[in-house]
Amino acid sequence: MQTIKKVILVLICLFVLLTSFVFSGAALQLPGGELPDMPYEDMLAMFDPYAVTPLIEAQYAFYPSNDFGFNDLILTSNEFIFAENLPFGSNTAVVSCKQFNGAVCLFFLDSTKQTIFAQRWNANNGQCAVEILSYSPIYRIAYSPWTGLAVSFGGQIGLTNQGVTVSSSSNTNTTYHYAYTFGPYDYYFTVSDNFFDNSSLTKIVDGYGYDCIAGDDYGVGIYPTLSEKQNELIKEGNETSKNIFNTLGNVWDSIKELPSLIADSIKGFFTSLGDRISGFFSSIGDRISGFFGSLGDRISGFFESLKNYLLYFNDTKPEHVNPFSDILTDVKTFFNDQISDVGDFKNSLSSTLNNVVTYIETGSGVVNTFLTAVPMLSAFITFFVVFCIVRKVIGR
Amino acid sequence: MILIWWYISDFFSFIFDTVSSIIGWIVSIIGLITSCVGFLGNLFLALPTIFKVSLIALVAVSVIYKLLGREGQD
Numbered sequence: 001m002q003t004i005k006k007v008i009l010v011l012i013c014l015f016v017l018l019t020s021f022v023f024s025g026a027a028l029q030l031p032g033g034e035l036p037d038m039p040y041e042d043m044l045a046m047f048d049p050y051a052v053t054p055l056i057e058a059q060y061a062f063y064p065s066n067d068f069g070f071n072d073l074i075l076t077s078n079e080f081i082f083a084e085n086l087p088f089g090s091n092t093a094v095v096s097c098k099q100f101n102g103a104v105c106l107f108f109l110d111s112t113k114q115t116i117f118a119q120r121w122n123a124n125n126g127q128c129a130v131e132i133l134s135y136s137p138i139y140r141i142a143y144s145p146w147t148g149l150a151v152s153f154g155g156q157i158g159l160t161n162q163g164v165t166v167s168s169s170s171n172t173n174t175t176y177h178y179a180y181t182f183g184p185y186d187y188y189f190t191v192s193d194n195f196f197d198n199s200s201l202t203k204i205v206d207g208y209g210y211d212c213i214a215g216d217d218y219g220v221g222i223y224p225t226l227s228e229k230q231n232e233l234i235k236e237g238n239e240t241s242k243n244i245f246n247t248l249g250n251v252w253d254s255i256k257e258l259p260s261l262i263a264d265s266i267k268g269f270f271t272s273l274g275d276r277i278s279g280f281f282s283s284i285g286d287r288i289s290g291f292f293g294s295l296g297d298r299i300s301g302f303f304e305s306l307k308n309y310l311l312y313f314n315d316t317k318p319e320h321v322n323p324f325s326d327i328l329t330d331v332k333t334f335f336n337d338q339i340s341d342v343g344d345f346k347n348s349l350s351s352t353l354n355n356v357v358t359y360i361e362t363g364s365g366v367v368n369t370f371l372t373a374v375p376m377l378s379a380f381i382t383f384f385v386v387f388c389i390v391r392k393v394i395g396r
Numbered sequence: 397m398i399l400i401w402w403y404i405s406d407f408f409s410f411i412f413d414t415v416s417s418i419i420g421w422i423v424s425i426i427g428l429i430t431s432c433v434g435f436l437g438n439l440f441l442a443l444p445t446i447f448k449v450s451l452i453a454l455v456a457v458s459v460i461y462k463l464l465g466r467e468g469q470d
Contacts, residue, residue: 320402324410335417342424346431353435360442367444378446385450390457 440448 339424357438364444386453
């Protein structure tokens with residue numbers, strides 16, 4: 001009975017160690033060995049310090065009618081949408097801004113979300129036109145890789161990095177929205193910035209005052225010089241985000257290599273260990289036989305010479321020669337070599353084992369992160385494992 | 397006689413130096429074993445928390461079980 005309990009105890013130990021090993025490293029290679037297939041923007045948003053913020057309840061998307069003359073300006077879920085409850089008479093909300101052939105178009109959605117207004121403003125002659133569009137459902141929720149903006153408005157107001165919301169962003173274009181109160185007026189700005197093309201006309205600052213009426217270009221002007229520093233920061237932010245995924249990919253590749261690396265390390269370790277042990281004993285056997293064979297010859301030779309000198313005086317007086325000097329040198333060399341080999345072996349072993357520990361730590365970090373995110377599951381698994389161990393060790 | 401004495405002293409010197417070398421080698425082996433034990437400690441620390449807790453529970457329960465001895469109570 002005691003033997004069975006001991007066997008069970010040993011099996012539990014092995015199970016726990018094996019399970020922890022598998023969960024901490026080897027299991028991580030299971031899901032196809034690749035990062036999940038996810039759109040880049042969604043992955044970017046997951047790691048964006050400026051988290052995704054729905055700027056509108058986003059129930060609507062709209063498409064300018066053909067009659068409006070913007071057939072190639074159809075807004076889809078890939079386009080930007082934003083909204084603010086603007087006090088434009090009928091409590092309209094700005095939902096979009098687009099540039100087309102040098103003209104800036106702002107689209108408004110009324111409070112009933114039944115009617116789309118569009119204002120087209122021509123940058124060349126300052127003429128505006130207002131048209132009404134139909135509506136259709138919206139799906140787009142913008143995300144924000146950057147929330148800072150520095151603009152000036154009609155040369156009158158300097159605005160820097162305050163209250164800017166990003167309507168949308170893609171790999172090539174970011175649109176910002178800014179609300180500002182100056183005196184009795186509220187100003188609302190939209191900025192569309194193609195930050196990969198400094199010469200592009202898509203750099204536009206557009207603004208509307210609280211008391212602006214349709215068709216009025218109240219202080220509105222194209223402001224084509226967004227801060228280059230901002231552009232650099234945007235690019236840097238995108239590169240940083242990409243680097244995050246590169247880093248994650250490298251970590252993932254490393255984790256995938258874990259089992260083979262551990263196997264190679266263990267295989268190399270034991271092969272090296274076996275060779276060294278075998279070499280050690282064969283070497284020490286050869287050397288010991290050589291030691292004592294040489295030692296015996298020397299001692300017998302000495303005493304033979306001494307006997308002849310003392311008894312027969314027919315030999316020269318034997319001179320003292322340390323018969324152990326050469327042997328002692330061999331012994332010291334042998335053990336010093338062994339000590340050096342052990343030291344080298346210990347260093348190589350430490351390096352290998354540290355790699356193993358590092359890989360297991362990587363896997364453990366993932367497991368810990370996952371279990372931290374689901375504390376109830378973590379508590380349940382811990383309780384289950386401990387319960388099984390205790391129950392098996394102590395018995396019912 | 398002095399020759400014989402020298403040879404005897406050489407013999408014991410040889411024994412002493414050989415034993416010293418062997419002790420040094422054994423010390424290096426102990427260092428190797430110590431590093432292996434240290435590795436086991438690092439390996440334990442590298443495990444996920446859940447398994448560390450489980451292993452600690454396993455050791456604690458085993459020790460308590462051994463010390464108390466259920467059969468001893470019977």
